[in-house]
Amino acid sequence: MLTPIQRLGFLSLAFVRETGRMFIFLVQTVVSIPRQPWRWHNLLKQIHFMGMRSMFVIALTSIFAGMVLALQGFYTLSRFGSEALLGPAVALSMIRELGPVLSGLMITGRAGSAMAAELGIMRIREQIDALEVMGVPPIHFLAVPRFLAGLVVLPMLTVIFDVIGIFGGYLVAVQLLGLSAGTYLGGIESAVSMHDISTGLIKAFCFGIVITWICSFKGFYARRGAEGVSHATTSAVVLSSVLILVSDYFITAIML
């Protein structure tokens, strides 16, 4: 029976060990990127899976996020007679914050969980061991294409999220609430700078790293059958989501 102090020590050691393994996995993945052969087919397959097949979810989420933002924003701004600022408010919220964060969370839920489950099943069915025995480095074969796909796909989906979100805001502001199209769009043009756009894209890029790194790692080292895969998938989604929000704060603080 462990005393509370022993338990704390045990948990601390386990945390340090797991964190160390995660960083080693990240380094091994990054170091493996330039190694040949380059598996373009695997990369395109992952881009298709993470990008194309997430489009519908991203479009649906973004349009409603833009719409609700416009609705809430209009009633708040109208208290101060600043309805004209609705366009910039929606656009800046989307581009700097909601676009990358919500895209990251949606991709974690849709593609990250599938990634962890797929790799977890490969692990427990000894397919990852089979790769090693064949002399095919599993990190290079499995983790690198997913990692690169995340780097490419997240910024692209974020841009799509931003555009559709701003359009959702336009629908509510102009079609529903009667704001003029010129006021809504003109405000956006003057308020949004390249710095805002690059901040959003840098965040998306970082979230792409976080999602593919955590989800690949958790799947890669899944253990103990179906329960282990389910545990790996859950912890991949939870940890990725938490890290997205935590890193969002720090990136924002640095880039302001």
Place this chain on the structure above:
Amino acid sequence: MTTAATVKKSAPFEAKPLGQRLLASGCINSRQLDDALAAQSSVDPSEINHLVGRTLVSLGHLTSARLRSCLVKFFTDECREYRDNPSVPAILSMKGVEKRLDGRVVLDGIDLDIPEQRITAIIGISGGGKSVTLKHLVGLMRPDQGVISLNGKNLVTLSPSELQKVRRRFSLLFQGGALFDSLNVFDNVAFPLRETTSIPETEIHKRVMNSLEEVNLAGMEMKFPDELSGGMNKRAALARALITRPEIILLDEPTAGLDPIIENAIHHLICDTFMRTRTTMVIISHSVPSIFKWCHHVIVLHQGKVRASGPALAIQESLDPVIRQFIHGDVDGPIHVL
């Protein structure tokens, strides 16, 4: 019975080419062999021994059943010869290998030698460390202590990239097959060639189709692993293990969960492959006592140690109560299971 230490370094076993053995045993006559060799005139010389049996069958000089029975007879003769003279060089060795998993001692100072160009079976009760031993042999696990050597080269001290190169000399048939779910049978079998060699696609296609024919899976190449039965899955995995023509093939319970007919078919397939390729094979098996018929050498693992090691026919006659209980499957005896 001999111990592991009696597997000495000596000249490698030289087997007659298969066609010559079939001729010498009276299975075919010299005209039929000449026909088969003439039919193989366009075949790569290294492939002639590999394909002669199939060519004889396709020319109608031999039925498949007759070829199979000839091969089994040759194999049985070889096993008898091996019992009388077990001096064969060891290709793989473990010396003083210890491994703990989750605080439990799984391997407790294992010393064993795998004879070159022979089939070795590792047997023992479940949880005795057989699969862990196999994973150590191929470098998937590193021992806490001890040496694992391949042709005298210590695998334990190799860097990951060196180990990766060494692993290409092995093939491992996993217990569950470990076929990739997202690839069909053809792509699964072609996978090691595409990933680790620069062989052109036309040659890969030819070799995969040959390999599938050898394991009786011709026509199944477009099926996915979840569409195959257990026996087909094992055969596809065997085809993938053989396609790279490795020096050593490790088979982790190739007949587990299969009915007796499929089990026998897999054993015939392994024997057939061995007689054609003379590849060193290591089989983990629970098919006792039938496995004694299909291997030259047997290693018995018990409680993380090598209990006995030697020619299969000698081990089968062992008076060791643990081995007797294991062979006969008795509930009562030195191994307490209930």
